[in-house]
Amino acid sequence: MANDDLVRDRPARPEAAKDEINPTSAWLESCFAQIETDPARAHTMAQIRRSETRGADRVLANHCLGTAASELGLWNDARTAFLAAHDETPADETRTRARFAALAGNAALAGGDAAAALSLLTLAETDARAAGSATLEALAAIDRGRTLVMLGRGEEALGALEAATGLAPERAEGWLLKATLLRRLDRLDAAQTAIERAALLTPGNPDVGLEAGVIAVLSGRDEAARQSWESVITLGPGLAADTAAGYLAQLGNAGDTAPASPPPPQEPPQP
Known part of the structure; x- marks a missing residue:
């Protein structure tokens, strides 16, 4: 998808913690690595993991599943996985929820469902605003602008892009x-x-x-x-x-x- 920073934009772990990576994080990193070499296998691995886990493990399984599905062009699968990750992320983790909603919106847009994309990207903006993340809110607004153009709503799209450039004026x-x-x-x-x-x-x-x-x-x-x-x-x-x-x-x-x-x-x- 176009906005890879939404997928990869995760805080770096402190150096001391890198050697003490927990099993959940280790699985996610191995799944992302698998996407680079064999996305179909990563897709299967993530499906199995999702069916066998709960809580944070299931959220991250959906994260990897959605990313693998995107790599394979399975946009409906990707949207479903990212939206599930959003819905199963705790309500107070609004920054993470914003990322997943934006990814789901991008998947819907790539799959040709502009109406669904618009709803999901609006949700992403709302979550990002609650999290106080101007960058994430701007990214979601940019994609909402693209979506509104696809829907033939140019003036509304311009409003979304005005918001995006105001929130993140450093993004070309x-x-x-x-x-x-x-x-x-x-x-x-x-x-x-x-x-x-x-x-x-x-x-x-x-x-x-x-x-x-x-x-x-x-x-x-x-x-x-x-x-x-x-x-x-x-x-x-x-x-x-x-x-x-x-x-x-x-x-x-x-x-x-x-x-x-x-x-x-x-x-x-x-x-």
């Missing part, structure tokens, strides 16, 4: 998505401001360069668009470079003095 992803949405809403000046912020936070990000070029060409600044897309190609081969090359081919040799340039033929890849 929120600014990039905000710029893309503002551009789609034909608010090019605001889109330019947002993409400049994203570029400051992640210089050399090809997705930012692609979007900056699209905003520039739609604003009638062909030379700025050309420079943005050429910078993406300079970063090295890949999908972003191929997309930038296609945009440049359509732009042709016209400069800022050209009367008009048609918009690029496709949207740049979403981060």
